[in-house]
Each structure stands twice: as structure tokens, then as C-alpha cells.
Amino acid sequence: MSGFVDLHCHWIWGIDDGARTADEGAEILRRLGAIGFSKVIATPHMRPGMFDNEQAGLTAAFEAARAALPAEGLPELDLSSEHYFDDLVYERITSGQGVPYPGARAVLLEFYDQDFPNSLLHRFFDLRRRRRLLPVIAHPERYRPIWSDPDKLERMIEGGAAALLDTAALVGKYGQRPQRCAEELLERGLYHAACSDAHRPADVDEVAAGIEVIRKRYGDEEIDTLFRQGPAQILRGRVHV
């Protein structure tokens, strides 16, 4: 298998809870390459108060890390960020201080896992209207409001967002509830793409196991949708055609 695109990965070392060393970062990328990923987009955290990364620092960290990696044998690399969707980060995104996906047609967002803000759908609308950005929901299977009511994710998608599966959820990496939720969302066809969200080399083994779960249950066509076509559509900002 090849040609997979990873839209969510923490291989850049030393700036958040992702890879801790250059060796770990390189090993994550090597392992992702070995299981079929041809392109990996780094998405270090932008989460004020926890990971105080901003646009300029992330760009500098990415360039420095890339320069320190072996020149060959790794997937193609690019940079974005996992934006924690609080008021400050929302303001940054709408004022051009975020780090959208390459091409600036989509932006990766994560949320407080207990509750969604009331303003969410308005803000999604705003992102699409004012910034022409597709909101991409990171690991919807980890959010409690979606465990009890998966229709909530459907409404977010109808509101113009895309949903990105953390593949390792399918093998229980985050516990039973997220696993069951991921299975249900997958069965309902609500995911537009799937990713690694790898923070350590060993995480890639669980991603590989999750890919096998999808392949066994839904076949190669679903693998193609979630790991090739879906990511390509998200990068074009056009999942709702």
C-alpha cells in the first residue's frame, strides 16, 4: 500500500507532547512510510496555556526539524497545526494567525472533550464564509457529547465541517467508549478521512492495526477513501460537493 496522506501527526519533536527527540520524530515518519503513508502533515498543538505555540514558532520549528532529518527514505512533509478551538485560537484563525493545511483551504480543530460551545456552528459558518476554510474536526470519537448523541457530529458536518478519524481508536487506544463511538461513526459513513495522530513511534503500530480493522470490515475501497481520496478532498477544502 502507498499513497496515503496523514493529516494529523505529532512527529515534530520538543514543542508539545509529540515526539521527544529527533530520533523519535524520524522513527515515527519511517514507520508511517512503511505502512503506506507517502505524505505526512505535521500538526503540532496550538493550545494557549498548555502548548503556547504560535504561527511563526511552528514554522521555524518545522523548518529546523525537517533540516535535521535524513534527506531520503521518508514521506513527503508539510506543516499545519492542531488548533484548540477556544476564543483566542478562533480569533487567530480568523485573523490569519493560524496554521491551516497547505493551500489554506482547511483547518484542523480540536475541542474540549466534555462539551461543545454554543457558538460552534456559527463559528464554522464564519470560517467558511470569512476565511474560506473547511473546519476539520479532530478525533470526534473522543468527545463525550458525541458518545451519547452521534447525530451531533452529523449536524456539525451538515454545518460545513469534515470529520477525521484517529485510526488507533478502532483498536481501543483511548478506551472502550471512543472505540465503540469510532465503530458507529465509521458504520454511519460520517468520516471523511482517517489519520495517525501519532505522538510516539509505537503509536504507528496501533494505526497499522486500525487500518487492518477497516480493511477487514469494509475492504480496500474504504481504505482508499479514508487514506487517499478523503485527505485529498480535505486539502482542496471540498468534501461537500
Ligand SMILES: [Fe+2]
Ligand atoms: Fe493530535
